[in-house]
Amino acid sequence: MVITVDIGNTNIVFGFFEKGMLLNTLRIVTDSGRTSDExxxxxxxxIREEKLHGNVEDVVISSVVPSLTPVFRAVARKMAGRDAILINSELPIGIKFDVDEPRFVGADRICDIFEAHKLFPNENAVTVDFGTATTFSVITKDGRFVGGPITIGVLPASTELFRKTAQLPRIELVKPKSAIGRNTVEEMQSGVINGFGGLVDRLIELIEEELGEKVRVIGTGGISHIMEGVSKRIEIFDKLLTIKGLYSIYEYVKGK
Known part of the structure; x- marks a missing residue:
């Protein structure tokens, strides 16, 4: 069994793979205070409760939380008996990082674009990852990562709206019933959700203008589902795109 680990600022998502099949996933809150033993x-x-039998052969890590990277490297050594595979821009995965500072490209973005390029090998593609930040990652049809806009995440935006105002409530992130809204909650839901839908569509439009070509668009991240039917440009929604990209990179590296 191969365990993939996507360490994000808000959540850590684990994928459990056996012979290329995703058997199960586990999502937990990111906690930098936990030890490798915990x-x-x-x-x-x-693994025991879900009856995921088989030895752990490898652990593959994507981390945007530097303090937790050595913690999970220790976990990998204890569980697999070998060093983990760490995702970074120096890993030979057949993608050219056509940006000013490749070493600062987030590991999660690398996983996203690798899987997007696998899905659309002869087309330009953009992944939109709805996490703590909303991250756009552009991969060209010839396999070049050329960057992509980064803005605030949907959840932090709605939380700050609640925290920084005296009379606005905390809201549930669900699709608004109306664009105008008949009460404060609906009005806030429309402003946040429809607002981000418009943001996505406008940025995709600008990306296409800059590339001079059309792009395919994939939405991912824990709350990406709320954008279904809101953003007109996102055509595929896959919450597990990063986890799948992690395993695809693992297969590619092992194949070489």
């Missing part, structure tokens, strides 16, 4: 025991308990 994370290892948590994983072993999940």
């Amino acid at each position: 994370y290892r025991l948590l994983l072993l308990q999940f």
Whole structure:
């Protein structure tokens, strides 16, 4: 069994693969205070309860939380008996990083674009990852990562709206019933959700203008589903795109 680990600022998502098949996933809150032994025991308990039999052969890590990277490297050594594969721009995965500072490209973005290029090998593609930040990643049809806009995440935006105002409530992130809204909650839901839908569509339009060509658009991230039917340009929604990209990179590296 191969375990993929996507360490984000808000959540850590684990994927459990056997012979190329995704058997199960686990999503937990990111906690930099936990030790490698605590994370290892948590994983072993999940594996036991979900009856995921088989030895752990490899662990593949995508991390945007530097303090947790060595923690999970220790977890990998204890569970697989070998060093983890770490995703970064120096890993030979057949993608050219055509940006000023390749080493600062987030590992999650690398996973997203690798999987997007696998899905659309002869087309330009953009992944839109709705996480703590909303991250656009552009991969050209000839396999070049050329960057992409980064803005605030949907959840942090709605939270700040609640925190920084005296009379606005905390809202549930669901699709608004109306663009105008008949009460404060509906008005806020429209402003946040429809607003981000418009933001996505406008940025995709600008990306296409700059490339001079059309792009395919994939939405991912834990709350990406709320954009279904809101953004007109996102054609595929896959919450597990990063996890799948992690495993695809693993297969590519092992194949070489």
